[in-house]
Amino acid sequence: MIKLIIFDLGKVILDFSHRDIARGLAVFSTLAKYQDPAKIMDHMFNNGSKIINLYEEGRITTDDFFIYIKESFGLNISFPRFKKIWNEIFKENDGIDMLIERFKKDFMLFLLSNTNELHFEYVKEEYPVINKFDRWVLSYEAGIRKPEPEIFQIALNKAGVKPNETIFIDDIRENVEGAESIGINSVEFKSVNQITTYLEEKTYESRPG
Template structure:
């Protein structure tokens, strides 16, 4: 029996498009002819070696993250201007919100489990009320580990006394769902709100 629902944030609760960040930052470089927006994007977001990784594991402050980008790409930008490019990449999904509201009305505990960073989550807290419907926020930059590291999944069980097979986990990235399943959680790769309603109906939730 499912006792806890755990959701990823980006591209599950809040769809986002982050390639625009690299395009806009490229325009702020004093040496933009030396590299492409795609190269800047890779330096920031490469899954293995991107600067985003230490930033989203709390090993680097927002100021340090920006300082690294400014140095590597000769960006003429301050933190306020950077935030105005970095943050507004998200949008609400009203259909997914309805699923969250329904589960909350049914009194199921709801957790967020997200690879995210200080700037993004501060912005999200101020602009997207849906995150305040969740009982716990398990955030990589606070936990000190990103998915698919086991440490961030372990944080679920530090917050609630529940067995792995009593947890239903939703993420848009198959590798992260596979890791959850290997740890004994029920998991599904997110495709749509309709998919979640189908699970709810089939399981009498």
């Protein structure tokens, strides 16, 4: 019987584009190389950037992250302007709020995300859907990122449920496999309609009445 449904944040609840960050920062670079947004994308996001991982694991502070990015790309930029560029990249997926409301009636709903302090503080204020979840499991608070099995175990422990009583939804196959490795029913997100159908079928026998 399913008791808990865990949702990823990025691309599942909120769509986003890292390219918007790269374009925004390139304008403030004093280094010719990094006036090209593609170079910022490669350095920051496309090559498994260690600094992003450290920030998402809560191993460096927001201030230290900002200083590193500012110095790395030669940015002549204030922190408030950086924060605006860094954060204003999200858009709620159509239909996701209705899906959350529908399944919240009968199941515990958790949010489990590889995210950082700046992004999460922003989205929980700007997008009411974030506050409809029963609990959040965030990489920067947990000190570990998906697809490591330990972060999924944290969610199970918080909910007091077993892996086979849980569904996990994520857009990244590697993360889905991480959850599956400890026995969680998992599905790769493609669209809200696809997930709605999947949840209807998977939770049919778990619904009251």
